[in-house]
Amino acid sequence: MDKRKIEENIFKGLMIASTVMILSSLALIIGTVIMKGLPAMSMSMITQTPKGGYYLGKEGGVLNAIVGSLYVAGGGTLLSLLISLPMVLFLNVYVKRTSLLAVFTRFSLDVLWGVPSIVYGAFGFSIMLYLGLRASVLGGIIALSLLMLPIMSRAMDEVIRMVPQELFDASYALGATKLETAVKVIVRQTLPGILTAVLIAFGRGIGDAASVIFTTGFTDHIPTSLFQPAATLPLAIFFQLGTPFPEVQERAYASALILTVIILAVSVASRILTKRFTRNIVK
Amino acid sequence: MQRKRFLKDIIAGRLMLVLTVFSGLIVFLMALGLYFRSQPILAVKPLSDLLFSSGWHPLRGEFGFLPFITGTLWVTGVAVAIAIPFSLLTAIYLSEYAPRGLREWLKPLIDLLAGIPSVVYGVWGVLVIVPLIKDYIAPFYGTFSTGYSVLAGGIVLAIMVFPIIIHVSLEIFNAVPYEMREASWALGATQWQTIKHVVLRKALPGVIAASVLGLSRAFGETMAVLMVAGNVAKNPTSVLDPAYPLPALIANNYGEMLSIPLYDSALLLAALILLLVVLFFNIISRIILVRIEGSV
Amino acid sequence: MEFKTHISVRNLSVFYGTQQALKNITVDIPDKKITVIIGPSGCGKTTLLKSFNRLIDSQDGMKVTGQVFVDGENIFDPQVEVTHIRKKMGLLSQRPYPLPMSIYDNVAYGLRIHGTKAKKELDRRVEHYLKEASLWDEVNDRLHTPASRLSVGQQQRLCLARGLAVEPEIILGDEPTSALDPKSSRRIEQRFLELKEEYTTVIVTHILRQAKRLADYVIFLYLGELIEHGLAREVFENPQKELTKEYIRGTIS
Structure with missing residues (x-):
């Protein structure tokens, strides 16, 4: 009898210890980024592009990377949304859950979710070579939109799946076509959920480095067209950390802080939306 | 009016179908694309050589993974x-x-x-x-x-x-x-x-x-x-x-x-x-x- | 109303958060008889039943006041080892839930967790209790196949065997036939009637006819309150309270 209790208590102790350990690693990571990033932070970091000698420790900031990241991640999100939303509506409104097409597509998206971002980068790059494109904003947008596609569409799918069948029936009973039902009823009903999916995908995209390393390139200038290369925050962090100069490395910490703040903001926003969304759902 | 609504529905459905099929096939497109792009080296060296040799000297044409x-x-x-x-x-x-x-x-x-x-x-x-x-x-x-x-x-x-x-x-x-x-x-x-x-x-x-x-x-x-x-x-x-x-x-x-x-x-x-x-x-x-x- | 008391409930109230599921219940459950708890759905029948083996413990925000004495021991006393209370009672739930293992292991599970390890002893007892639940003849050639492959009626009898195997004094049934076809239901009811010589049995049901077939003693709950209790014949033939009359007549359900 006692032995059962001892065993249970040992395991319970281990469980609490690993929960605490995992949570403290989160605290440690965010804490480190803030502690190292804040002292290196300055107004010029977010308002200026790198001046000559920036990578030797001279003047400038990472505005080029911030803007570049927003362009590439924003464009990728938009492109991905243009593919995801119609697809998810199609899967939920036009075909049955158990149809071969639906099962196959969902499975294939789940598998796509697991593909490493470096593979997206390599694949995106070989498409660009084939099309004769150079590293550019457009290349980054294409690679990121592919990376975001499974994340965004599966998140939307989860939300739209929760729409009760009665709502579809009510719309059809009024004589609406499938398209009208999808756009006017389903999208409106699940809008916060759809936005959450978009934000989650944006957050993943803006933080990803391996897929843009080939496709977007790097430059100190803010791009003015889709066909120019652009800097991105993750790569700016990577390059600055790779220099032998402590001053520049500190800028990497500041850039990491900027990126982390963006990600946290997006994550908090999506959580608020999710809360609001689930509140409206009748279970 | 009615016909236009139904036509819109059908066209949109087709478009959505195309996008869905495309998304479902991306994984395969990626695998195929990478396969074709890696053909040149596979044509010169057998896969087993590449996988199980240790020399990595691209300039000398040695690619051991x-x-x-x-x-x-x-x-x-x-x-x-x-x-x-x-x-x-x-x-x-x-x-x-x-x-x-x-x-x-x-x-x-x-x-x-x-x-x-x-x-x-x-x-x-x-x-x-x-x-x-x-x-x-x-x-x-x-x-x-x-x-x-x-x-x-x-x-x-x-x-x-x-x-x-x-x-x-x-x-x-x-x-x-x-x-x-x-x-x-x-x-x-x-x-x-x-x-x-x-x-x-x-x-x-x-x-x-x-x-x-x-x-x-x-x-x-x-x-x-x-x-x-x-x-x-x-x-x-x-x-x-x-x-x-x-x-x-x-x-x-x-x-x-x-x-x-x-x-x-x-x-x-x-x-x-x-x-x-x-x-x-x-x-x-x-x-x-x-x-x-x-x-x- | 002369009988030996087995479970004695004193001023029992159960709360889920702010909601009160049972209101100040006091009742005695007779030893080696079948007691049936009746009442409309959502009236606290299951909560009362599951408070006997403290399965309500794991509900979030649950609070209990009052006492339940089993063999004279207050089971809500913080000193009491809950597994020891539960071992005294076998439970049959609304739908049978065989554990994710073989037929044999389902019956042996309770024996093993309470320390029986010897293979011979396990074999003997598994056979014995499968016979007790009148399932042995149907499964003795496939004891080591997954229990999930049995029919629902067979699964419920397996759950009965599993519950009997820990040698309880009490059998608790939470609408135990509600998922079964009429033939399987009859078999289970039959077993209850045969087993009542050895076990104190408490069954929750919303089927009045089933209650009449089985009950020696009846407890009628309505919205968490104990309305009436007593010998089955007296309550069914001559109910004292207006609500009981209406329920038995079928005007409320």
């Missing part, structure tokens, strides 16, 4: 060995012991871990884990290490993999019917006996799937590993040795790719290998998960 493959295996192995026990213990605690309020509070925090960009993990690894290994762990074992090592890569990857394994495992535990636990308690089993003999047994396939998903994530993760694993193209012999995993190889050499013959083909072959291995793991675990969903 072995050190990179072993590097990947070492780093992934260490990551998984750390991640699986910690994640499972945490998932069991959250699902079976923690009060509901605490669970709802902690789940978003753990998901947050999944949202942190890998490059930030890399920075953190360089700032915290690498010095830790160099100044404390290696001297403790009486050896020297720069800190940039298999162990550093493994630790950072493990933390990145935690949220995946925990998240999927929680869903799996959730799918075990509550009444099944009740049946076990009603027989006088303790909470832990119920978990060990009933919940875990019922959840085992799903837990394996969750772990495999985590493993494949670790396998393909690039930036964080690139920043902390040391990138020395030699077979590691201990966890304190540096390693040069495949994804890091691809990411590190993008600049030189075009100027050296066969180099880009070799790197895209590396990407293809990565893709196929990850696909293999993912397909297995997704099939298990789909089965579970279907059976509940």
Whole structure:
């Protein structure tokens, strides 16, 4: 009898210890980024592009990377949304859950979710070579939109799946076509959920480095067209950390802080939306 | 008017169908694309030579992937060995012991871990884990290490993999019917006996799937590993040795790719290998998960 | 109304958060008789039943006041080991939930967790209790196949065997036939009637006819309150309270 209790208590102790350990690693990571990033932070970091000698420790900031990241991640999100939303509506409104097409597509998206971002980068790059494109904003947008596609569409799918069948029936009973039902009823009903999916995908995209390393390139200038290369925050962090100069490395910490703040903001926003969304759902 | 509405419906349906089919086929397009791009090198060298030889001298036309493959295996192995026990213990605690309020509070925090960009993990690894290994762990074992090592890569990857394994495992535990636990308690089993003999047994396939998903994530993760694993193209012999995993190889050499013959083909072959291995793991675990969903 | 008391409930109230599921219940459950708890759905029947083996413990925000004495021991006393209470009672739930293991292991499960390890002893007892639940003849050639492959009726009898195997004094049934076809239901009811010589049995049901077939003693609950209790014949033939009359007549359900 006692032995059962001892065993249970040992395991319970281990469980609490690993929960605490995992949570403290989160605290440690965010804490480190803030502690190292804040002292290196300055107004010029977010308002200026790198001046000559920036990578030797001279003047400038990472505005080029911030803007570049927003362009590439924003464009990728938009492109991905243009593919995801119609697809998810199609899967939920036009075909049955158990149809071969639906099962196959969902499975294939789940598998796509697991593909490493470096593979997206390599694949995106070989498409660009084939099309004769150079590293550019457009290349980054294409690679990121592919990376975001499974994340965004599966998140939307989860939300739209929760729409009760009665709502579809009510719309059809009024004589609406499938398209009208999808756009006017389903999208409106699940809008916060759809936005959450978009934000989650944006957050993943803006933080990803391996897929843009080939496709977007790097430059100190803010791009003015889709066909120019652009800097991105993750790569700016990577390059600055790779220099032998402590001053520049500190800028990497500041850039990491900027990126982390963006990600946290997006994550908090999506959580608020999710809360609001689930509140409206009748279970 | 009516005809226009129906026409719109039909056209939109067709367009959506095209987009859906396209998305469903992306995985195959990627595999095919990479396969064709890696043809040039496969035409010159047999695959077994590439996979099992160690010389990496692109300028001399030698492309031996072995050190990179072993590097990947070492780093992934260490990551998984750390991640699986910690994640499972945490998932069991959250699902079976923690009060509901605490669970709802902690789940978003753990998901947050999944949202942190890998490059930030890399920075953190360089700032915290690498010095830790160099100044404390290696001297403790009486050896020297720069800190940039298999162990550093493994630790950072493990933390990145935690949220995946925990998240999927929680869903799996959730799918075990509550009444099944009740049946076990009603027989006088303790909470832990119920978990060990009933919940875990019922959840085992799903837990394996969750772990495999985590493993494949670790396998393909690039930036964080690139920043902390040391990138020395030699077979590691201990966890304190540096390693040069495949994804890091691809990411590190993008600049030189075009100027050296066969180099880009070799790197895209590396990407293809990565893709196929990850696909293999993912397909297995997704099939298990789909089965579970279907059976509940 | 002369009988030996087995479970004695004193001023029992159960709360889920702010909601009160049971209101100040006081009742005695007779030893080695079948007691049936009746009442409309959502009236606290299951909560009362599951408070006997403290399965309500694991509900979030649950609070209990009052006492339940089993063999003279207050089971809500913090000193009491809950597994020891539960071992005294076998539970049959609304739907059978076989554990994710073989037929044999389902019956052996309770024996093993309470320390029986010897193979011979396990074999003997598994056979014995499968016979007790009148399932042995149907499964003795496939004891090591997964229990989930049995029909629902067979699964419920397996759950009965599983519950009997820990040698309880009390059998608790939470609408135990509600998922079964009429033939399987009859078999289970038959077993209850045969087993009542050895066990105190408490069954929750919303089927009045089933209650009449089985009950020696009846407890009628309505919205968490104990309205009436007593010998089955007296309550069914001559109910004292207006609500009981209406329920038995079928005007409320």
